[in-house]
Amino acid sequence: MSTAGRIVRLAERDRVQVHFFLDGEMRHALAGDTVLTAMLASGHTLRQSEFGPEPRAGFCLMGACQDCWIWQEEEKPRLRACTTLVAEGLRLRTTLPESWP
Amino acid sequence: MNEASPPRIVIVGAGPAGIRAAATLVEAGLHPTVIDEGYRAGGQIYRRPPAGFVRTPKQLYGSEAAKARALHALFDRLAKDGQLTHCAGSSVIAAHGGQLHVLGEDGVQVVGYERLILATGASDRVAPIPGWQNAGVYSLGAAQIALKAQGVALGRRIVLLGSGPLLTLVGAQLVEAGADVAAVLDTSPWQQQVRGFSGLAARPVVALRGMALRARLGRRYHAGVTLERIEADGQGVAALRWRDAGGRQQLTSCDMIGMGWHLRAETHLADLAGCAFTYDEQWRQWLPKTAEMGRAGNGVYLAGDGVRLLGADGAEIAGRLAAAACLADIGYQAPSISADLRKLVRLERFARGLARAFPWPAAMVRALPDEAIVCRCENVTAAAVREGTDFGSGEANRVKSLSRAGMGRCQGRYCQLAAVELVAAQAGCMPEAVGRFRAQAPVRPAPIGAFLRED
Numbered sequence: 001m002s003t004a005g006r007i008v009r010l011a012e013r014d015r016v017q018v019h020f021f022l023d024g025e026m027r028h029a030l031a032g033d034t035v036l037t038a039m040l041a042s043g044h045t046l047r048q049s050e051f052g053p054e055p056r057a058g059f060c061l062m063g064a065c066q067d068c069w070i071w072q073e074e075e076k077p078r079l080r081a082c083t084t085l086v087a088e089g090l091r092l093r094t095t096l097p098e099s100w101p
Numbered sequence: 102m103n104e105a106s107p108p109r110i111v112i113v114g115a116g117p118a119g120i121r122a123a124a125t126l127v128e129a130g131l132h133p134t135v136i137d138e139g140y141r142a143g144g145q146i147y148r149r150p151p152a153g154f155v156r157t158p159k160q161l162y163g164s165e166a167a168k169a170r171a172l173h174a175l176f177d178r179l180a181k182d183g184q185l186t187h188c189a190g191s192s193v194i195a196a197h198g199g200q201l202h203v204l205g206e207d208g209v210q211v212v213g214y215e216r217l218i219l220a221t222g223a224s225d226r227v228a229p230i231p232g233w234q235n236a237g238v239y240s241l242g243a244a245q246i247a248l249k250a251q252g253v254a255l256g257r258r259i260v261l262l263g264s265g266p267l268l269t270l271v272g273a274q275l276v277e278a279g280a281d282v283a284a285v286l287d288t289s290p291w292q293q294q295v296r297g298f299s300g301l302a303a304r305p306v307v308a309l310r311g312m313a314l315r316a317r318l319g320r321r322y323h324a325g326v327t328l329e330r331i332e333a334d335g336q337g338v339a340a341l342r343w344r345d346a347g348g349r350q351q352l353t354s355c356d357m358i359g360m361g362w363h364l365r366a367e368t369h370l371a372d373l374a375g376c377a378f379t380y381d382e383q384w385r386q387w388l389p390k391t392a393e394m395g396r397a398g399n400g401v402y403l404a405g406d407g408v409r410l411l412g413a414d415g416a417e418i419a420g421r422l423a424a425a426a427c428l429a430d431i432g433y434q435a436p437s438i439s440a441d442l443r444k445l446v447r448l449e450r451f452a453r454g455l456a457r458a459f460p461w462p463a464a465m466v467r468a469l470p471d472e473a474i475v476c477r478c479e480n481v482t483a484a485a486v487r488e489g490t491d492f493g494s495g496e497a498n499r500v501k502s503l504s505r506a507g508m509g510r511c512q513g514r515y516c517q518l519a520a521v522e523l524v525a526a527q528a529g530c531m532p533e534a535v536g537r538f539r540a541q542a543p544v545r546p547a548p549i550g551a552f553l554r555e556d
Contacts, residue, residue, distance in 0.1 A: 002257060006237065006337070006356070010278045012154050012252030032151040037251045044336040044356075045236040051480040057236035057255075057337060059477065059515070061243035062145055063138055063192075064224045064367070066510035066546055067477070077548055083138070083190075085151060 006040040006057060020090040021073075029086045036061065036068055036081035039092070046070060046081055047094055058082055071097060107131055108431050111201060111212060113193050113370060114220035116144020117168075117413045118405025120176045121420030122218050122427075127184045129424075129433050134186040134212065136193055136203055142176040144222055145242060146413045149173060150250045161249055163274070164310060165413065172417075188212075195542035196373040199400075202543070208551040216400045216427050219370050220420060223406035225267070225361035226386070228466050229519050231473040232331030233360070234480060237338035240515075241267045241361035245274065254280040256357020260341050262286040262328060264459035265363035266311055266412075272321065273314040284353050285318050286343060288362070288462045290325030300454015303447050328465065331358060362461050365518060367407050372540035374401045380533035383456045384410055385463070386518055387537040394438065395423035402427050410456075415448040466519045467526040475523065476516040478509020486523045495528025497521055497536040507538045510546055 001009045015030040020038060029038030036058050039046055045055035046068055058068040061082045068081035073091040110126060112119050115137035126133045135142070141149045147162065147169040158166040180187045188203065195202035201212045225240035232238075239247075239255055241263060247255050254275060259282045261272050272285040287294075301308040315322060325346035332340040332352075340354045366388055372378070376389040376397045388408060395402045404423035405416035418441045428435040469475070471484035481504055489504035497520075500506065506520040507513030513520070517538045525532045 006256060007247070008254040008257055008280065010248065010252055010254055010280060011156055011160075012150070014155075015153060032153050032251075034251060037247070037253055040255070049234070049480065051478070052234060052474075054235045054333065055335075055337065056234075058239065059243060060224060060240050061246040062224060063545070064511065064514050065240075065477070069510075069546075077550070 003041040005042045006044045007037060009041075018086060018088045020086055020088070020092060022092050023094055033086045034082055035070060035079060035084045035086050035090070035092070038086040039070070039081060071095065073097065108215040109213060110134070110216045110218065110427065111136065111214040112218045112220060113137075113201075114144065114222055114405070114407070115139060115142035115176065115187070116220060116222050116405060116416060117147065117172060118220035118222070118407075118416035118420035118423070119144070119218070120172050121417045122220060122404055122424040123185050124175055124179060125421050125424035125436060126428070127179055128436070129428050131433070132185060134188065136188040136191050136201070136212070138190065138192050140190050142180075142187070142189075143169065143173055145246070147172055148246060148250050150252070154252070156252070168413065168417075192545045193370055194545050194547050196370050197542070204543070204545060204547050204551055208553070209547065214400075216402070216431065217374060218402045218404060218423050218427060219374065219407060220403075220405045220416070220423075221367040221370055221407040222416075223364035223366050223410060224514060226363050226365035226461065226518060227360055227515050228263075228362055228462050229469060229473055229475050229483075229516070230328050230331055230360070231470060232333060234474045234477050235331060235333040235337050237333075237336075237356055238331060238358045238360065241271045241359045244357075244359035245271045248274060248278055248280075254278070254357070255359075256338070256355065257281060258283050258355045259357045259359065260284045260286065260353055260355040261359045262288070262326070262341070263361040264289040264462070265361065266455060266459070267361055267363070268459075269311060269315050269318065269322075271359060273317045276317060276321075282318075282321055283355050285322045286326040286328065287322065287324045287459075288326055288328065288465065289459045290346060293460065294324065294458045297454040297456075297458025300450050300452075300457060303450040303454065307451065363455070363459055364406060364410050365514070366410060367514075369512065369540040369544040371397065371401070371403055371407065373542055373544070375399055376401060376403065378537065383453055385461045385532065393422075393442065394426035395419060396426050396430075409449070409452075411445070411448045411452045415445065415452070418445055418448070461518070463522055466522040469519075469523065475520055476506040476509050478511050478516075479505055481506045481509075481516070483523055486520050487527045490524045490527040495524050495530055495535055497524060497538055500524050501538050512541065512544060513538045
């Protein structure tokens with residue numbers, strides 16, 4: 001099953017739907033999705049590189065490459081998208097929060 | 102010795118090696134602490150999906166389902182019975198003087214150890230291709246984790262490339278699951294693959310299984326390819342330019358690329374724990390030096406793919422052996438090891454055959470164009486590494502300081518072998534003469550706040 005984003009769901013499709021917010025906009029995902037899966041179900045990339053023009057979408061999916069760190073709202077710490085499960089109501093942002101010191 | 106309080110033994114990693122090491126210690130009456138980054142034990146190859154997923158072990162692990170199930174059940178039982186302490190979702194970020202710094206949800210804790218068993222596994226050994234910094238380029242391991250632990254493909258039209266058993270395995274698994282795999286491109290030519298055959302014959306069943314998987318790829322599989330460039334648009338990967346074994350230009354459109362040339366041992370913690378290293382000609386990487394059973398000195402033991410790249414079966418054996426060595430050293434009764442040592446010899450012969458059949462693409466890396474990215478973390482180019490070599494001599498850590506290759510957030514895990522290859526080419530020497538990037542703590546990014554505790 002193709003999604004609106006990068007990923008194709010090949011199995012495990014009968015899971016409860018959850019909602020999260022990306023830059024204030026509500027998105028759908030399935031319970032048990034990692035943040036990486038959830039974001040790439042509705043988009044093609046995760047973040048902008050600090051060092052070049054190419055956006056990034058993760059690389060290793062096992063917590064080794066650190067290519068998938070995502071900002072959260074409300075002064076919460078950044079999270080690693082490949083090793084964090086999406087939670088109902090999670091609020092993510094693609095850019096640095098202004099309140100960040 | 103047994104009358105004194107039992108020594109504190111910490112195992113890092115809960116894959117096949119870590120689980121077997123833990124079980125061996127528990128059988129001897131000890132209570133190890135197992136620290137693992139995963140939330141559920143199993144490691145990468147036997148990684149378990151989150152709760153609520155319904156595929157069976159057979160669907161997830163294929164021919165290896167029984168082994169995966171046995172390891173999961175064993176670990177879960179030991180944890181449930183309180184026979185070990187399981188620190189899940191925790192990263193060891195530093196090791197020094199009998200202490201580990203462990204990053205978990207509650208910040209950094211210090212965990213002391215008298216004996217340390219490192220079973221840190223391996224990750225994909227990747228080589229840069231022009232354009233690999235684009236979104237949609239993943240490791241082969243990533244493609245497999247996405248399928249196994251999430252039930253997804255990371256793109257609509259997939260090209261897999263590199264060399265080694267994982268290339269064939271991931272290709273066959275994705276095809277089986279219904280993904281659109283456009284091509285599976287092996288940089289190892291047929292005649293090279295045949296050279297590994299005498300080693301591969303050490304495990305005929307595994308070799309035949311590999312050939313059967315290869316057959317399932319059909320006309321998607323091409324041996325002896327030359328990889329040229331990844332084309333991209335605003336959403337990431339759009340196509341791969343390559344040449345087939347006959348030298349003909351090919352352009353395959355795709356939105357996802359999975360790459361890997363076998364494995365690279367995860368050695369950062371072994372380095373911080375003071376282990377010595379030796380360059381392995383066949384695997385073309387630096388590996389920690391150990392005695393036969395994984396003894397590395399100073400109360401440190403190594404097991405699994407983090408020290409010798411033998412795969413999951415070898416990791417189980419090495420985990421038992423490391424625990425047996427540890428038990429013997431602290432005066433406990435150790436289980437018999439002669440059968441395990443014999444098996445290890447056969448696995449080693451097979452692994453050497455694999456290394457010969459599916460080699461690291463040294464010539465491709467050495468010929469990388471100047472503008473190509475070597476370090477994906479900070480977009481350090483091949484030119485910068487070459488300039489660093491000219492300016493700072495051909496020593497790995499000098500070039501690292503000058504070019505910043507290996508200083509990004511992955512800490513050289515995915516660029517260092519290529520960077521060292523480039524330095525060697527530029528300096529006109531062999532990679533082992535260049536040395537290796539020293540590991541630095543923290544070996545995973547840790548926010549400053551994680552170190553601040555209100556006492």
